[in-house]
Amino acid sequence: MAESTTNNNNDSGGGGGGGESVKLFVGQVPKHMTEVELITMFKEFSLVDEVNIIKDKTTRTSRGCCFLICPSREEADKAVNACHNKRTLPGASSPLQVKYADGELERLEHKLFVGMLPKNVSDAEVSALFSNYGKIKDLQILRGSQQTSKGCAFLKYETKEQAVSALEAINGKHKMEGSSVPLVVKWADTEKERQARRAQKAQSQASGVPNTDLAQQPSLFGALPMGHIPLYNGYGYQAPGTYGLMQYPLPQMQNQPGFQNMVPPVNRGSAIRGLSPDLAPGLRPRGFSPANYMRSGYPSIPGLQYPMSYPGGVINQGSHNSSHATSPTANNNLAASSNIITSSGAQTEGPPGANLFIYHIPQEFGDPELANAFQTFGRVLSAKVFVDKATGVSKCFGKKNWIYQPYYLLRAGFVSYDSPVAAQSAINVMNGYQLGGKKLKVQLKRDNKQSKPY
């Protein structure tokens, strides 16, 4: 005797048979029909796990459509083939519409997005890594005009389990060779999400007055199950409006009695000192330029080894204009600057007007050096150097092959302060300052989150 009244053969979760439940959208459903009636009807054509009538939010009445959950793709296809445009239910004006629900096809592809790939990564490297978790059906590294990767890829696995295990094992944990940041692994966007992303991008680029008001995008929230918290926010975004971080408790501590005396005065007044004329680039000691020392070896922390060479490092010199600045101070500064970048790699943004965009940063500068160079003017929340996409590589002709090699690493970066005053001080002193053969351009970072209605 076969199953007669069992409608919950729930083997999809247990992994028996490898079936994966599939959600279908059904249109042209008479509003008076119940879920039980619909289940009964569809069971003539396929196995059915569940039917959910889609109801009006307020009136709770049927909207004339439903979701139909089938235990496998095969069963779902049976329902589609038997019903779509083939049968008209009593009271309906047109035949049933039965199709895969939005995002369902993509979901069934077990497709992952991989971010934070090195620019020069090869298919073989990515393939080797991800093959540890299952059979790769498809791999596509996104590449730009040259061979260089755009830092991300798409990847399909044979089964959901394989994709999940890769996601959990690699996301945020695995660093590729030569990369300092871990890979990001997420489920690829569905078609709808792609469109939403495109629209949002177009809007923010067109107007320059981006809409970051969450209240104006209610659909995204309505789509999330109640209580759902995304497992991983791949981009580390903060909710708009939550400026700053709690990771730097120092400002509060500095205001407490007893702490002030522990901080050398030169340090605490640094933002103001940065504005003082005697530190201005044009008035710095002659006969010593950053370009000079760069030719004769590459100091990792120029601000410390060549204290007179640029304004950011000037507080470290004990000689000519600040007798109370001592070398322990310099060490403190170094320690502070290396703490600026969090271990998670998350970049922190300061309040509006407190973030700088800096161009023509010397090659020798990494994040810590950049932070060090700019900390004289205020509390640096974050400093980030990156290579300019357009000019980071040049192509050369070889006898047989194209050779892509870096020739002049044009670098830019961001520095975020906790106050606009500090940022302005840094601009006043550092903009146009010659460092490493090029003049720094220091300006306020474009701020796309600026305008926000109340």
Next chain:
DNA sequence: TCATATT
């Protein structure tokens, strides 16, 4: 010339 990219 504006960071973490989306087929």
